[in-house]
Amino acid sequence: MEGIDGSGKTTQLTLLSKWLSAAGHPVFVTEWNSSALVKAATKAGKKKNALTPMTFSLLHATDFADRLLYNVIPPLKAGMIVLADRYTYTAFARDAARGVDRRWVRELYSFAVKPDLAVYFRVPIDVSTDRLLARRVKLKFYEAGMDMGWSHSLVESFRLFQGKVLDEYDRLVDEFGLSVVNAVGSITEQQRTFRRLVSQHLEIETNDEQLDELA
Amino acid sequence: MMNSSTSLPEEGASGGAKPGSYYSYGIPYLPIDGYPGRIIAIEGTDGVGRSTQIRLLREWLEVQGYGVVETGWTRSELMQPTIDLAKSSNTLNKLTFVLLYATDFADRLEKEIIPALKAGFIVLSDRYIYTAMARAGVRGIDRQWVRNLYGFAIAPHLVFYLKIDDRTLIRRVLQARGMDYWESGMDLKLGDDIYESFRAYQRALLREYASMADEFRFRTLDARRKVDVLQDELRRQIGAFLADSDTSAAGTKPE
Numbered sequence: 001m002e003g004i005d006g007s008g009k010t011t012q013l014t015l016l017s018k019w020l021s022a023a024g025h026p027v028f029v030t031e032w033n034s035s036a037l038v039k040a041a042t043k044a045g046k047k048k049n050a051l052t053p054m055t056f057s058l059l060h061a062t063d064f065a066d067r068l069l070y071n072v073i074p075p076l077k078a079g080m081i082v083l084a085d086r087y088t089y090t091a092f093a094r095d096a097a098r099g100v101d102r103r104w105v106r107e108l109y110s111f112a113v114k115p116d117l118a119v120y121f122r123v124p125i126d127v128s129t130d131r132l133l134a135r136r137v138k139l140k141f142y143e144a145g146m147d148m149g150w151s152h153s154l155v156e157s158f159r160l161f162q163g164k165v166l167d168e169y170d171r172l173v174d175e176f177g178l179s180v181v182n183a184v185g186s187i188t189e190q191q192r193t194f195r196r197l198v199s200q201h202l203e204i205e206t207n208d209e210q211l212d213e214l215a
Numbered sequence: 216m217m218n219s220s221t222s223l224p225e226e227g228a229s230g231g232a233k234p235g236s237y238y239s240y241g242i243p244y245l246p247i248d249g250y251p252g253r254i255i256a257i258e259g260t261d262g263v264g265r266s267t268q269i270r271l272l273r274e275w276l277e278v279q280g281y282g283v284v285e286t287g288w289t290r291s292e293l294m295q296p297t298i299d300l301a302k303s304s305n306t307l308n309k310l311t312f313v314l315l316y317a318t319d320f321a322d323r324l325e326k327e328i329i330p331a332l333k334a335g336f337i338v339l340s341d342r343y344i345y346t347a348m349a350r351a352g353v354r355g356i357d358r359q360w361v362r363n364l365y366g367f368a369i370a371p372h373l374v375f376y377l378k379i380d381d382r383t384l385i386r387r388v389l390q391a392r393g394m395d396y397w398e399s400g401m402d403l404k405l406g407d408d409i410y411e412s413f414r415a416y417q418r419a420l421l422r423e424y425a426s427m428a429d430e431f432r433f434r435t436l437d438a439r440r441k442v443d444v445l446q447d448e449l450r451r452q453i454g455a456f457l458a459d460s461d462t463s464a465a466g467t468k469p470e
Contacts, residue, residue: 041297041318050293052325054242054367058318065310101240107227107363111310 002089002169003121004162005143006128007183008190012121013085015191016198020081025202028075032086035066051147053098060091061108072113081202088112089120089176093168097161098148117201119194120173121183125163129155227362228344229430232370235332239366245329247369252332253460254369255453256343259377260420262387263438264445268377269339271446272453276337281457284331286323288342294319309354309402316347317364324368332369344368345376345431349423353416354403373456374431375449377438381418388413 003009013029020027033042042051042059051059075082088109095105132139139154141147145161146154172178181193228238235250255272257265273283298315331338344365351361379387400416428435436448 041294052321053244054321054325055293055318058314058321062311062314062318065314066308069308069310099244101243101367104240104363104366107360107366110360110363 001083001085001119001121002087002178003123003183004128004165004169006132007121007123008131008187009121009183010085011187012190012194013083015187016194017083019195026080027083028071028080029083029085030067030071032090033060033063035063035070051142053095053100056098056142056147057091057095057100057105057108064088064091064109065111068112076113084115087115087118089118089169089172089178092172093165096168097145097164117197118176118178119197120169120178120180121190122169122180123183125159125166127184128162129159227359227364227366228348228368229362234370234372236370237366238368238370239363242325242367245325247329247332250332251335252338253457254328254332254338254340254371256340256345256371256374257377258342258345258374258424258433259438260379260384260417260424262384262391263377263379264442265341265377267442268446268449269341272339272449275450282334282336283339284327284336285339285341286327287340288316288346293322309351309356312354313347313351313356313361313364316350320344320347321367328369340371343371343374345374345424345427348427349420352423353400353419372460373453374433375452376424376428376433376435377445378424378435379438381414381421383439384417384421385414
């Protein structure tokens, strides 16, 4: 699942996970930047604002490698469905937005397992910003691209930086054949599209009634 | 999975790069063309006396009026605690091991090496990316992938490889400080006997360095020689290089 902050992809992931589990498919969820090893360094780097675009990129690749070996490959071997809240495309989009060479990042992640399905929740910057602000989510330093020094305002910086990230995602849609879900629609509508996409890869019954109950 | 990169274009760190420029794609937001500094890397396994030679070289260069900055491996402020933590808890697998060292190197490259080159210093690097490549090679990581990874590194002006044989190496390391888990390659599970593991690991490392010597134009020196003999040889070669580059690019050496 890919998309910028405020695209609603985590909500969609949770609903999908429930559906898959209910249908008897064992699910394993892994989140971007969550390995214990790298969390320490990222935190230290954030506190001191010490990360450069290159070290930011490499730290996330380290985190990804760690999770790939512990949280992705073993569940795959066990025949589970791995739901990744962000995958390599997040790195491709963010690192390029920070000025890291696109070809280099792609080669860096060439050790990754190619996903069976990559879904991109596309949302305009205004919608994502409004959602985050409405939920009173405190925008995070690096997610807002504050390290780039483009604006002193957190919100303005977020808009500028995530705007560039969106441009990068648009490139990735063609390059890697990401399936696009219009993330402006209602949660149920999006989930319906999402489930239809997933069911093309699984033997599973699409039951809209179940979905209507959820909504 | 590890060998998937054979289909990638031949990019990344390779001997083809011009000294003082990026090996490959580099760091797009940090152009370094025309920076007056120089990078001299001293490579070699443990126990070859790198730090002694670097200390003496620094002294010699400074007496002549060159500004010198030293940099080492695993010394960055950012990564030191993480690498220490990872080493002590043995949670490092070979891929994260390689990536953590690359992160550390990137940090030092941007914060120490590039600013020093810009300001016209001579950077004496105690080990360089070749150590990381050798360690990754021994651990079976795809060679082309590691070269791509280090495509953001700067090709040094000179690389000296202080070479010793495995017997001498083992004795020197044992004498100096004994063996530790990582330097013995115990993570590679070459055997329960730490000595056998150490020997097999160090031999494999020596083979990796040897395989890079031509590719990266190492100047190979016999490190079994006495400290002062080795130092004289280093000074002779560095002196000749600096004399050449000072005439071709005036302004590096103060009058």
